[in-house]
Amino acid sequence: MIDGLPMAVPEPGLPTRVRIHEVGPRDGLQNEKTVVPVEVKAEFIRRLAAAGLDTVEATSFVHPEWVPQLADAEQLMPMLDGITARLPVLVPNARGLDRALALGVREIAVFGSATESFAKANLNRTVDESLAMFAPVVATAREAGLRVRGYLSMCFGDPWEGAVPVEQVVRVSRRLLDLGCDELSLGDTIGVATPGHVTALLTGLGAAGIPVERLAVHFHDTYGQALANTLAALRYGVTTVDASAGGLGGCPYAKSATGNLATEDLLWMLNGLGIDTGVDLGLLTATSVWMADRLGRPSPSRTVRALSHQEH
Numbered sequence: 084m085i086d087g088l089p090m091a092v093p094e095p096g097l098p099t100r101v102r103i104h105e106v107g108p109r110d111g112l113q114n115e116k117t118v119v120p121v122e123v124k125a126e127f128i129r130r131l132a133a134a135g136l137d138t139v140e141a142t143s144f145v146h147p148e149w150v151p152q153l154a155d156a157e158q159l160m161p162m163l164d165g166i167t168a169r170l171p172v173l174v175p176n177a178r179g180l181d182r183a184l185a186l187g188v189r190e191i192a193v194f195g196s197a198t199e200s201f202a203k204a205n206l207n208r209t210v211d212e213s214l215a216m217f218a219p220v221v222a223t224a225r226e227a228g229l230r231v232r233g234y235l236s237m238c239f240g241d242p243w244e245g246a247v248p249v250e251q252v253v254r255v256s257r258r259l260l261d262l263g264c265d266e267l268s269l270g271d272t273i274g275v276a277t278p279g280h281v282t283a284l285l286t287g288l289g290a291a292g293i294p295v296e297r298l299a300v301h302f303h304d305t306y307g308q309a310l311a312n313t314l315a316a317l318r319y320g321v322t323t324v325d326a327s328a329g330g331l332g333g334c335p336y337a338k339s340a341t342g343n344l345a346t347e348d349l350l351w352m353l354n355g356l357g358i359d360t361g362v363d364l365g366l367l368t369a370t371s372v373w374m375a376d377r378l379g380r381p382s383p384s385r386t387v388r389a390l391s392h393q394e395h
């Protein structure tokens with residue numbers, strides 16, 4: 084049995100509850116070399132929900148040739164019937180939305196870029212063109228009663244352009260929200276953010292009239308900064324944090340980017356701060372150990388490693 088929790092010592096001024104937006108089955112698995120059988124994906128998502136995660140991003144409706152790891156979205160979704168957690172899916176365009184709607188999906192995400200270089204590399208479009216492509220997708224989804232999340236990547240740095248000005252990120256954020264996105268997830272796609280930069284961006288967004296309740300943060304641990312950045316975001320009032328069980332995945336379009344923030348590492352910190360998430364760290368860790376076995380390699384999460392060593 085895996086056990087172990089940090090001593091809870093709250094820090095005044097932080098949120099008392101945080102919602103974790105689990106991205107392992109989508110953002111994680113799409114960037115793993117091993118293609119996981121659909122039955123294993125369904126079991127993974129079931130276990131994540133059973134561990135207490137109330138939002139589990141399940142898969143992506145991109146063209147199967149672009150992301151072969153997630154080419155089985157049509158088979159997967161019906162296997163998730165009965166799971167009560169929210170199960171958003173990534174939808175790149177109108178065709179993807181049609182496929183998702185046909186399966187009864189209740190929540191989608193679109194994937195935008197704060198920089199021209201990444202928009203070109205990832206979407207083969209300019210930022211303006213990609214927003215024009217998302218506009219009818221978001222409108223149709225909202226008319227169908229779906230909840231819509233907007234991802235914004237390269238918010239803190241871009242592998243081709245280097246530093247990304249805060250004002251530029253604020254501008255694209257405003258436009259994504261104006262399309263009708265309920266929530267905006269600010270992505271540090273190559274993991275270069277540091278805490279002062281996080282605070283500066285959140286302050287810039289706040290000054291532009293964007294309520295912190297509509298923001299989520301999506302940090303990568305490439306340079307070991309993900310938890311420090313998360314703490315900066317919590318201090319600003321952010322209460323939705325993206326993370327990937329076991330630290331699965333990275334980013335296929337930015338070779339230097341490895342390591343989504345591991346959900347277990349996040350949970351260790353949140354538990355230590357006395358912040359409620361509803362997630363059972365032991366169950367989650369056991370799930371990531373199980374998944375690591377399926378992938379044939381150990382989890383990169385420090386917390387998964389530390390807790391699973393306690394078994395022996």
Ligand code: MG
Pocket residue numbers: 110301303333343
């Ligand atoms: Mg990611």
